Amino acid sequence: MLNRTLLSILLSLTVAPAAWAQDAAAYKSVAEKALASHPEVAARLNAYRAATEGWTAAKATRGPKIGLSADAGQDRYTYEAIPSSTVKRSGVSLTLSQVLWDGLGTQHEVKRSSHERLARYFDLLDATESAALEASRALIDVQRFRRLVSLAADNVAEHRKALQRIESRVKAGVGRGVDLEQAQARLALAESNLITERSNFHDVVARYQRVVGEAPRREAGALAVLDTQLPATVQALAGTAVSQHPAVQSGVEGVRAAQAAVQARESALQPRVEFKAKTGRGHNFNSLEGRRGDSGAEVLLSWNLFDGGADRARVREQVALLGQASDLRDKACRDVTQQAVIAFNDVTKMRDQLQLLQANTDAIERARQAYRQQFDIGQRSLLDMLNAENEAYVAQRALANAQFDRALAAVRTHAALGQLTRVLGLSRVQQDEGAQGWQAAEAAPGRCPTAVTSLDSLL
Numbered sequence: 001m002l003n004r005t006l007l008s009i010l011l012s013l014t015v016a017p018a019a020w021a022q023d024a025a026a027y028k029s030v031a032e033k034a035l036a037s038h039p040e041v042a043a044r045l046n047a048y049r050a051a052t053e054g055w056t057a058a059k060a061t062r063g064p065k066i067g068l069s070a071d072a073g074q075d076r077y078t079y080e081a082i083p084s085s086t087v088k089r090s091g092v093s094l095t096l097s098q099v100l101w102d103g104l105g106t107q108h109e110v111k112r113s114s115h116e117r118l119a120r121y122f123d124l125l126d127a128t129e130s131a132a133l134e135a136s137r138a139l140i141d142v143q144r145f146r147r148l149v150s151l152a153a154d155n156v157a158e159h160r161k162a163l164q165r166i167e168s169r170v171k172a173g174v175g176r177g178v179d180l181e182q183a184q185a186r187l188a189l190a191e192s193n194l195i196t197e198r199s200n201f202h203d204v205v206a207r208y209q210r211v212v213g214e215a216p217r218r219e220a221g222a223l224a225v226l227d228t229q230l231p232a233t234v235q236a237l238a239g240t241a242v243s244q245h246p247a248v249q250s251g252v253e254g255v256r257a258a259q260a261a262v263q264a265r266e267s268a269l270q271p272r273v274e275f276k277a278k279t280g281r282g283h284n285f286n287s288l289e290g291r292r293g294d295s296g297a298e299v300l301l302s303w304n305l306f307d308g309g310a311d312r313a314r315v316r317e318q319v320a321l322l323g324q325a326s327d328l329r330d331k332a333c334r335d336v337t338q339q340a341v342i343a344f345n346d347v348t349k350m351r352d353q354l355q356l357l358q359a360n361t362d363a364i365e366r367a368r369q370a371y372r373q374q375f376d377i378g379q380r381s382l383l384d385m386l387n388a389e390n391e392a393y394v395a396q397r398a399l400a401n402a403q404f405d406r407a408l409a410a411v412r413t414h415a416a417l418g419q420l421t422r423v424l425g426l427s428r429v430q431q432d433e434g435a436q437g438w439q440a441a442e443a444a445p446g447r448c449p450t451a452v453t454s455l456d457s458l459l
Contacts, residue, residue: 026223027136027411028424030212034135035128035426037213044120044127051113051120058113061106064098075287087289091282098275100299103267112260114434115253121432122250125418129246131211132424133415137408138208142216143223144404145201148397152194155393159187162386179382186386190393226423227347227410234344237417241340242448243440245418248336251329252443258322259443265315271303326446333448340416346409350402357402361395368392 035041072090099106163183170180208216231237242248280286281293304311371388374380414420 024224024226024424026139027132027226028426030135030139031132031421031424031426033212033214034131038127038131038211041124041127041131044124048117048120048124051117055110055113055117058106058110061099062110064096067095069093069095087284087287089282089284089287091280091285091293093278093280096277099272100275101271101273103270103272105264105267108260108264108267112257112264115257115260118432118434118438119250119253119257121435122246122253125246126250129415129418129420132420132426133411134211136411136420136424138204138211139216140223140404140408140411141204142201142208144401145197145204147400147404149194149197149201151393151396151400152190152197155389156187156190156194158389158393159183159190159386162389163187166382182382183386186390223404223407225407225410226414227351227406229423230344230347230410230413231417234341237340237344237413238337241336241417242333242445245336245340245416247332247418248329248445249438249440251325251332251445252440254325255322255329255443258318258325262315262318262322265311265318268304268311268314271301274300274302276300329443330445330447333445336416337448340413343409343412343416347406347413350406350409354399354402354406357395357399361392361399364388364392364395 070090070092074086074088076084076086078084163180166180166183170176205216231240275297276299277295277297279293279295283292285291285293368388368391371380371385375382375385411420414423
């Protein structure tokens, strides 16, 4: 039931470009599965529901309260000069009360609960972004280490071929025994590397199962690099992250909720005016013999003139909590900015680095083929050939890691912008009414520099 509720409230297909939908299909599939069962997302959803009900309850306090009571019993009266008497009574009473003035405390409490509701809504969106990122990272790592296991297995196969060639040469009397020992040592190292890669693959599969809730598919195609809808500059990226990321939006709403809480506490310093009306009917009503009922209405004013300074202390408490909320908002802004800038730099870095790593891998592969041929005719030593094999493996491994790092950097950047679920073809169906046209305005972070300094100016 919870899985269906999460998906129905949070996610649905959007009208996205066909190319993007196809590119993000693998990510979208694992993100949907992760969101359907992620405990953090479920917890944030329940927190949002609770805050929504709290807001509803706060709004209800603005209206009148009507109560009905009924009682039946008997009272015994004892006097000094006359005999005691017993009065049997029963009755029904209807009461109405309406707060006319409470220093705007009710209004501020409604505002506070409304901002609290929005904060929990943005927390929910933040949790969905984090869960989608975690699922995408798990998918990328499974693909990464599956590729690394394949490269390590190929490296073992090449070293076995080299060992067989050396064994043939030694048996033919044209090779040395020390060459055979060296080839066996290199093969053992290659097999050790394969064991390490298989162990790493086991670990990422276990993490994938924890995040997604099922084992990864055995067959998987190449993952797309979702880096074509990113801002053009790092300055634009930082500004977008600050204005759109749900963690910052939650911090802003937390500040607004704290501001309203301060005003609600200050209202306790003012008088309270309340209208009350009551009517009742019954037998010997209110224990008065022969009385059949009564009605009445009044306006009641109450003012707490002194309570030992408790009300003012509570105001100061809320002011301190307002400062704390501002600090947390600014921290969230700084964290988001840092994550966005670093992820975007990784995207840019990997674009340039991949070209160099590809050129390096191609050149080393050509050198390896040449070394093999030269070894067969005695122009290269065994050590030269084995070193070439190792260099080729290291180059292929570095290239594979860079390819998956680029894919991960693009996903991280979208998550830092608060738009990963949208990019994956997932959208929030049931948008909170307060989130439409949302802006930070006067509650925007005040200690969160978004101007990114050029690296060249620091070197």
